Amino acid sequence: xxxxxxxxxxxxxxxxxxxxxxxxxxxxxxxxxxxxxxxxxxxxxxxxxxxxxxxxxxxxxxxxxxxxxxxxxxxxxxxxxxxxxxxxxxxxxxxxxxxxxxxxxxxxxxxxxxxxxxxxxxxxxxxxxxxxxxxxxxxxxxxxxxxxxxxxxxxxxxxxxxxxxxxxxxxxxxxxxxxxxxxxxxxxxxxxxxxxxxxxxxxxxxxxxxxxxxxxxxxxxxxxxxxxxxxxxxxxxxxxxxxxxxxxxxx
Amino acid sequence: xxxxxxxxxxxxxxxxxxxxxxxxxxxxxxxxxxxxxxxxxxxxxxxxxxxxxxxxxxxxxxxxxxxxxxxxxxxxxxxxxxxxxxxxxxxxxxxxxxxxxxxxxxxxxxxxxxxxxxxxxxxxxxxxxxxxxxxxxxxxxxxxxxxxxxxxxxxxxxxxxxxxxxxxxxxxxxxxxxxxxxxxxxxxxxxxxxxxxxxxxxxxxxxxxxxxxxxxxxxxxxxxxxxxxxxxxxxxxxxxxxxxxxxxxxxxxxxxxxxxxxxxxxxxxxxxxxxxxxxxxxxxxxxxxxxxxxxxxxxxxxx
Numbered sequence: 001x002x003x004x005x006x007x008x009x010x011x012x013x014x015x016x017x018x019x020x021x022x023x024x025x026x027x028x029x030x031x032x033x034x035x036x037x038x039x040x041x042x043x044x045x046x047x048x049x050x051x052x053x054x055x056x057x058x059x060x061x062x063x064x065x066x067x068x069x070x071x072x073x074x075x076x077x078x079x080x081x082x083x084x085x086x087x088x089x090x091x092x093x094x095x096x097x098x099x100x101x102x103x104x105x106x107x108x109x110x111x112x113x114x115x116x117x118x119x120x121x122x123x124x125x126x127x128x129x130x131x132x133x134x135x136x137x138x139x140x141x142x143x144x145x146x147x148x149x150x151x152x153x154x155x156x157x158x159x160x161x162x163x164x165x166x167x168x169x170x171x172x173x174x175x176x177x178x179x180x181x182x183x184x185x186x187x188x189x190x191x192x193x194x195x196x197x198x199x200x201x202x203x204x205x206x207x208x209x210x211x212x213x214x215x216x217x218x219x220x221x222x223x224x225x226x227x228x229x230x231x232x233x234x235x236x237x238x239x240x241x242x243x244x245x246x247x248x249x250x251x
Numbered sequence: 252x253x254x255x256x257x258x259x260x261x262x263x264x265x266x267x268x269x270x271x272x273x274x275x276x277x278x279x280x281x282x283x284x285x286x287x288x289x290x291x292x293x294x295x296x297x298x299x300x301x302x303x304x305x306x307x308x309x310x311x312x313x314x315x316x317x318x319x320x321x322x323x324x325x326x327x328x329x330x331x332x333x334x335x336x337x338x339x340x341x342x343x344x345x346x347x348x349x350x351x352x353x354x355x356x357x358x359x360x361x362x363x364x365x366x367x368x369x370x371x372x373x374x375x376x377x378x379x380x381x382x383x384x385x386x387x388x389x390x391x392x393x394x395x396x397x398x399x400x401x402x403x404x405x406x407x408x409x410x411x412x413x414x415x416x417x418x419x420x421x422x423x424x425x426x427x428x429x430x431x432x433x434x435x436x437x438x439x440x441x442x443x444x445x446x447x448x449x450x451x452x453x454x455x456x457x458x459x460x461x462x463x464x465x466x467x468x469x470x471x472x473x474x475x476x477x478x479x480x481x482x483x484x485x486x487x488x489x490x491x492x493x494x495x496x497x498x499x500x501x502x503x504x505x506x507x508x509x510x511x512x513x514x515x516x517x518x519x520x521x522x523x524x525x526x527x528x529x530x531x532x533x534x535x536x537x538x539x540x541x542x543x544x545x546x547x548x549x550x551x552x553x554x
Contacts, residue, residue, distance in 0.1 A: 051418060053414065053417065053418060056414075056417065081420040081421070081422055082420065083420075084417065084418055084419065084420035085419075085420040088418065088419070089418040091411055091414060091415065091418075093411055095409070095411040095412050095414065095415040096415075097412060097415065097416070097430050097433075097434075098412075098433065098434050099433065107416070107419060107421075107429065107430075108419040108420065108421075110429075111419065111420065111421040111422075111425050111429070112420060157415070160415075160419065161418070161419070164419055164420060
């Protein structure tokens with residue numbers, strides 16, 4: 001089993017508040033890794049360090065090392081736009097652009113310089129097929145993305161992320177704003193995605209973690225408390241704090 | 252009377268009150284328009300409705316031409332300044348001062364801007380009254396308005412849309428051009444309508460800059476010739492300036508009738524422009540956003 005992403009002694013500070021403390025973990029390729037923990041535990045912050053979205057927040061300081069296929073994500077020679085092409089992200093709230101469905105999917109490839117119409121058509125079709133929504137929208141690609149339902153918008157955002165052919169996909173509570181049926185569809189989709197992509201998901205929903213994740217990491221107050229096979233975390237955790245959390249005693 | 256009933260009555264009163272205000276605004280607008288157009292028609296003298304040296308065609312052309320030129324100059328400046336203020340400027344004392352200056356500039360009396368235009372664009376360049384000086388002066392009036400509209404629009408955009416673009420590996424500039432500006436396009440169209448409206452109606456800022464007369468021939472389209480309508484260094488009076496001049500100083504015996512005609516023309520022009528700009532804006536929006544977005548946007552308004 002190879003580690004796609006390796007994290008060594010990672011610390012993150014918002015000005016003088018430390019949000020992540022000495023994180024060490026390796027994330028497996030083509031698996032689903034869930035990050036769980038109570039609000040404010042640092043799991044979303046950790047997710048955002050992987051595609052450097054934290055760069056956008058003033059006052060963030062990061063020490064330690066994070067490598068993707070052995071390449072240091074935070075080395076100055078690493079182009080952040082190329083990193084984000086390799087590490088896609090889907091957000092908590094569906095955030096389609098106010099343009100057509102087609103233009104949403106084509107957005108990433110176009111920004112990375114693809115102009116060929118035929119090639120773009122192929123990518124749009126493939127991404128929508130991979131996110132299992134081609135049949136729903138193939139007749140209305142020119143329609144506004146905003147006309148879709150919330151669940152469809154979220155799958156569109158996944159398709160949009162797939163269109164730049166990433167290697168890793170980060171999902172930040174992707175179903176927290178969706179109804180159970182849409183949630184089920186996205187969980188289903190994740191199982192297909194992991195055949196091709198390395199998936200990392202932040203979730204507040206512990207059942208979701210047990211349903212979808214191969215491995216689960218439990219964060220608490222900026223510390224990585226425990227990281228193991230999902231089954232172990234939920235049935236036989238080594239740390240009493242993990243047990244307390246997964247059995248619903250706090251958080 | 253119980254509390255519930257009282258709240259309901261207050262709600263009804265507020266609704267009726269707001270309806271009355273809205274009706275008042277509409278009545279005011281229509282009565283002004285109808286009155287001016289009526290006076291214009293009553294004063295109609297055919298020979299002034301032409302592009303001959305006596306006709307108002309010249310002022311009509313000047314008005315459109317100058318507003319167009321001032322939008323061409325002020326729109327890029329105002330929009331870029333707005334982008335800078337919203338996306339690049341770090342919050343600091345300096346940015347606060349810049350923002351306050353823009354606001355002050357937006358509320359300067361136009362006669363003051365006109366005198367500034369006269370001193371800088373006419374005196375300093377050792378020229379005489381000319382259209383280009385007028386256009387630049389109009390642009391000074393339009394830039395702060397467009398800056399403000401752009402900055403406010405960008406600040407109100409959902410942050411998550413920006414994140415979505417960055418997360419796909421887009422650069423800041425790509426995000427601005429391909430996500431943020433399209434998203435605020437309807438507001439930019441409104442801003443340009445407002446700016447143009449200011450140009451159409453402006454007289455004070457143009458008196459000392461573009462001049463009070465026009466001497467052109469509509470058979471001469473060579474832009475380098477001083478009597479060509481296209482020449483931007485000729486003197487050029489707009490409809491609004493013409494009205495002011497006729498009402499005050501002209502010695503033409505028909506001057507009041509001409510002024511009425513000009514006023515009617517101006518108000519019709521503004522109407523046509525506003526409607527045209529809105530339709531254009533909607534067409535562009537539909538093209539960019541996709542067909543059903545506008546409908547779904549309207550649906551989301553709850554009664």
